[in-house]
Amino acid sequence: MSLEIYLDNSATTRVHPRVAEVMMRCFTEQYGNPSSLHTMGAGAERSLEEAREVVARYLGVSPSEVYFTSGGTEGNNMVLRGGCAARRSWGRHLITTAVEHPSVLRTCQALEEEGWEVTYLPVDRQGRIDPEDLGRALREDTALVSVMMVNNEVGSLQPVEAIGEILKGRTGRRPLFHVDAVQAVGKLPLRPSDWGVDALTASGHKFHGPKGVGFLYLRQGVEVSPLMTGGEQERGLRPGTENVPGAVGLARALELSLEEFDARAVAALRDLLVSSVLEGAPDAVWNGYPEGAPHIANISFPGVSGEMMVHHLAEAGVYVSTGSACSSRKPTSHVLEAMGLEEELLQGALRFSLSAETTEADVRRAAAVVVEVYRELKELFGRG
């Protein structure tokens, strides 16, 4: 079957051909080490700094507040581990949500083993936390608050601005406010400095950039101990020869994403997908809401297993996932569990994630295939 519709863009995206093009130049022509003093090195450093400026402009921050990392997981580990390490003289408590990415949740668990206390804020049926819960959870010794901008499994948006307001109003020691924006960058406008966000993390490969590179915004003056030690690269916060092709590719992908990702158009495609699926499969349930992230739709198909759906859909040329690729070996989603979904809806959940490359024809065909596969599987295994 020649039909191939890739709707797993929250797992990873295809690198934009124009991104690959600029990276190829870095590989074979402008391959210098930015730390080298000669012309080749200076050229590489210039490319790296131009990439940093692109990211800074998008966020409305200073380039000196942008650090390149090896990806979202490293960025999240840097902020959580490094933020806690820098505050251990007074802090021993952190606050996050029950629906964070494993790179945040597992780091929190590791910190718990080291003596930190962690409050996991609950979410409603739509996957959103209540800012008032956060206000109540805050303590004198709260060192860090980490809340994701867009949930990677269901697309729920967290009230980042409202949280920033609550934290701004605090007197005395203010906890570091971290936002995992991996699923938001290139898709939504982000203004961390206006929102009171101290640290924000992102990954290149979620918006048609390369794997193996990401960035961290860290507000000037906010202290974070480095996760790794070595050379003085990235102002001493992130050692190791800079991944120049990666950073250049990420910046180009970000520029292209801002040109090509039309949030309203993608949301319309998402709505078309959801309504077409629900029309053909009236017992399916959308685990989302219209104002959520435009590119993610999580739908539960009661009576079948999501994993089996993934395999059958792949055979039919439609590529989706059951949830996060990073925890795809786990039977059910911690996000959907936190949202209080019933067992049947947990088992049969699928994530569809769109990108600027997704077309209306893709969505219509995918929806038809999904409805068909669901019907077949229910007849085979379901209660009929």
Next chain:
Amino acid sequence: MRKVYLDHSATTPVRSEVAELVLRYMTDTFGNPSSVHGFGREARKGVEEARERVASLINADPREIVFTSGGTEADNLAIKGVALANRKKGRHIITSAIEHHAVLHTCEFLEKEGYEVTVLGVDSAGLVSPDDLKAALRDDTILVSIMMANNEMGAIQPIKELAAIARERGVYFHTDAVQAVGQVKVDVEELGVDLLSLSAHKIYGPKGVGALYVRRGTKIKPIAHGGGHERRMRAGTENVPGIVGLGLAAKLAQEELEDRRRHLLKLRDKLIEGILDRVEDVRLNGPREERLPNNVNISFAYVEGESILLNLDLQGIAASSGSACTSGSLEPSHVLLAMGISHELAHGSVRMSLGTGNSEEDIDYVLEVLPSIIERLRSMSPLVGGRGEEKLQHVQR
């Protein structure tokens, strides 16, 4: 103007066939290896094939290879990971004075966390003495980390002998082989090491990817948490294009090792002899024999290394004053100082690191340009005559 790149120890160009493969995995086989569908499985296949290739290059089992974001992360993971996992056994670590900062600063970090670190000195050629290691080992030593080949002056350490001493005492041995891999034979079984770091961009692969070899059974903990990638040793979506690029670069390095070595040795010796013949008052830093085939490090008395570099650069020659990672600093090289070289001579050092793309004509060109640069700089140097005179005695041919 002729362009001659002699800074391959800082970074190498990506081989064209490697770049093409990386490109294919960016735009075509672009899946996430953790995805269960076809795109994911194809990407997974690429990663696992690369793991076999890297393992084969160093004679390891593929399951002993952990992909990282580069040499620095591999060093951090090896040292912090072993220190964390074995803290109940002991808190003493041994390293050498000439390590890369990824090792030295990580050891300093652990010192602040309550570990004790012994830093072994080196002789005037830059070599660690096995007897010194023997004397430094204690009952609470948990790790020895000594680099296989030095990035600044190319000394190749007697790793086999050093690792055997550690093993006899039941102490883990890590070697930073970032500069050695692809240039000399690196066989983890023959060397008897437990952990070994390598980096792709030093062997004509892409930046942003490397690997740590971890001998099966080694007690080690991850330094970052997240998804269960890399057998739980290294969280984060695998950098698939980078990893397959490293895999192919490793395969090429293995196939071409002997050819590369012969080619580089010829150029290296021609360059060393040529400079020693043409320029007075110079010193070859590092051993003459136990030396990387691509490394030339020479101190020129009475002149600043940086002035030499700038003048070489104006003539199209890219060289360095030492490690690229510290090139911004005004401090002389910690490696050369550890070898007992004076501040003045350390300041006057230039590293020229050769690569497979260099030719005899490149060397001829350097030998044509360099002596007159040195002559001109010396004619302007206040160090010639007067204060510099006594330094002459230390300058060896």
